[in-house]
Amino acid sequence: MMQGLRTVVFPVRDLDESKAFYEALLGCAPYFDEPFYVGFSVDGYELGLLPDEDACSTNGARAYWGVADLETTLHRAVELGATVLSSPEDVGGGIRLASVVDPSGNRLGLIHNPAFRAEVGAQSAAAVEPLASPIVRTAQVAWPVASVWKLWTVSEGMQSWLTLANIELRMGGPFELLFDHSQPPGRQGSEGCRVLSFIPNRMLSFTWNAPPHLSTRGQRTWVVLELADHGSSTAVTLTHTGWPEGALATGDWPATYAYFERAWSGVLHALTRHCSEVEPLG
Numbered sequence: 001m002m003q004g005l006r007t008v009v010f011p012v013r014d015l016d017e018s019k020a021f022y023e024a025l026l027g028c029a030p031y032f033d034e035p036f037y038v039g040f041s042v043d044g045y046e047l048g049l050l051p052d053e054d055a056c057s058t059n060g061a062r063a064y065w066g067v068a069d070l071e072t073t074l075h076r077a078v079e080l081g082a083t084v085l086s087s088p089e090d091v092g093g094g095i096r097l098a099s100v101v102d103p104s105g106n107r108l109g110l111i112h113n114p115a116f117r118a119e120v121g122a123q124s125a126a127a128v129e130p131l132a133s134p135i136v137r138t139a140q141v142a143w144p145v146a147s148v149w150k151l152w153t154v155s156e157g158m159q160s161w162l163t164l165a166n167i168e169l170r171m172g173g174p175f176e177l178l179f180d181h182s183q184p185p186g187r188q189g190s191e192g193c194r195v196l197s198f199i200p201n202r203m204l205s206f207t208w209n210a211p212p213h214l215s216t217r218g219q220r221t222w223v224v225l226e227l228a229d230h231g232s233s234t235a236v237t238l239t240h241t242g243w244p245e246g247a248l249a250t251g252d253w254p255a256t257y258a259y260f261e262r263a264w265s266g267v268l269h270a271l272t273r274h275c276s277e278v279e280p281l282g
Helices: 015-026 070-079 145-153 155-161 253-277
Strands: 002-012 032-034 037-042 045-051 062-067 083-092 095-101 107-112 135-141 164-167 175-178 195-199 203-208 221-230 233-241
Touching (some): 002 015, 015 037, 032 253, 062 070, 062 095, 135 253, 145 233, 155 253
Parallel strands (some): 002 045
Antiparallel strands (some): 002 062, 032 037, 083 095, 095 107, 135 233, 164 175, 195 203
């Protein structure tokens, strides 16, 4: 059973320009703001901006309709004559997407999002379960392991696919990713985070902080990156852990946990895309 509109995503050629436009139009700042995605909460719905150099009218806005059971609804749509455009995909936080082309050629998006409930005539209050379990994200990238390692452990490598960085691969060395240069120093990204341990071409761990708008920023969690050599490709596993036991039911911890459930999915998507479009580092 379809439950109503949840999210509309606009592919945009210039993310900064589009973000400024919608901030002015909507009268609010985005609740999620990263180089790979910007999301606005609009009276219980989400308006998203997705960087896409090929954005044009033929692949424009993507509307996703809420469903309780993604597979059942997708199967029913196909039974009725739709064609699958994208199979079910987990994008983090229990959120799963799929899309079909209806018999008339229109794109129809389906979304199951347990943490986002739209209510008619009132702004919804999205609830996040107070879980302390690690956030785990995986990806298979089309580069050999030694080249992927450099993307994460060398400042220039990180800059080539994600953002400016200050990384020194040594115990206690800085692991600082600077996402927002419009902010003053100390509020641009992961300033103050440090390398905890590493095994070359296999494992890297580092401390991590929350974005500046959350009160949990002063408390550190940590991230473990594991790489598995598959010859010409690499299996990547990212685990964000160190969540304080029981604290996710209080303060800004639920929002922090939800933020990184989505953010790490976007980071690995950016990594996968980069490695599919660019030749491996030497």
